[in-house]
Ligand SMILES: Nc1ncnc2c1ncn2[C@@H]1O[C@H](COP(=O)(O)OP(=O)(O)O)[C@@H](O)[C@H]1O
């Protein structure tokens with residue numbers, strides 16, 4: 001049992017630089033938590049605090065039933081994989097993978113067995129006798145992962161491990177990671193600024209901004225019910241349409257069109273959110289529609305990302321993802337806004353209004 005718990009963790013580098021503010025969360029065994037947020041929001045700092053490479057200003061790090069806060073990194077039994085692979089250039093792949101184990105004076109037979117297991121899982125068998133200089137970026141990153149896996153740590157920490165790989169390889173290693181970590185018992189904390197990685201890999205996602213935890217939940221929950229405007233804009237690609245609007249009775253006016261507010265809402269100003277993939281060509285019975293002229297079509301292969309100006313208020317634009325084989329006209333294109341897929345946020349607090 002090596003549940004990881006962060007209690008009220010705060011890190012202040014100075015009065016103005018406080019990248020981690022009162023962060024509390026738990027990662028159970030077998031859970032894959034992704035910390036996601038824009039560059040500079042404090043993700044790496046959180047990992048460094050967990051690893052003991054940095055000391056918190058306040059708060060505690062608990063692993064299993066041990067408060068590890070006072071312990072140096074070497075006593076925490078944590079494996080960390082960084083964006084830059086940091087392999088020993090003069091050692092073979094085999095020795096690089098084994099390096100952490102040799103330092104712990106494990107019997108040679110045990111080391112060999114663990115290296116073989118990790119190498120098999122990561123497809124490194126043909127490369128074991130090579131030096132890092134003779135490997136591709138993806139292969140080097142696999143070696144760094146293998147080195148972490150053989151250590152059998154209580155917690156895995158991974159800091160943007162895919163961001164040095166090109167797009168194709170990133171997709172492939174991402175799929176590998178998912179399979180490899182599915183069998184791991186220890187909690188995993190994975191850092192990325194890439195929301196696709198967060199969505200595909202995690203059992204739990206923590207969205208961070210400005211040192212604050214914005215939302216913690218299963219990827220589907222974060223996608224379906226973002227807690228505030230920041231999360232709504234950060235998670236989902238293409239980005240959600242987010243339109244600030246004033247209240248008109250129990251509706252808002254979206255150009256020439258009225259959209260009913262959720263019942264019971266008292267907010268004076270609101271932000272209407274609708275994902276491009278949820279705006280669609282109308283079907284019979286669709287009560288809530290908008291129309292407008294299309295000014296941009298981006299071909300994404302499977303679908304077209306269509307931008308239109310809303311009729312009645314050309315300053316309002318919407319982006320819709322329409323199937324590539326659909327037929328529609330650029331002039332006065334009508335789209336349905338399914339009410340159950342609209343996200344409402346308070347115009348002032350930016351917090352979610354509807355369930
Ligand atoms: N040693 C340090 N001293 C002062 N400021 C730091 C230090 N390390 C990080 N920071 C600042 O803390 C903030 C968060 O950094 P970081 O955790 O690396 O963000 P992320 O990994 O999310 O991109 C940034 O503003 C960064 O400049």
Ligand SMILES: [Mg+2]
Nearest residue numbers: 043044045159
């Ligand atoms: Mg970072």
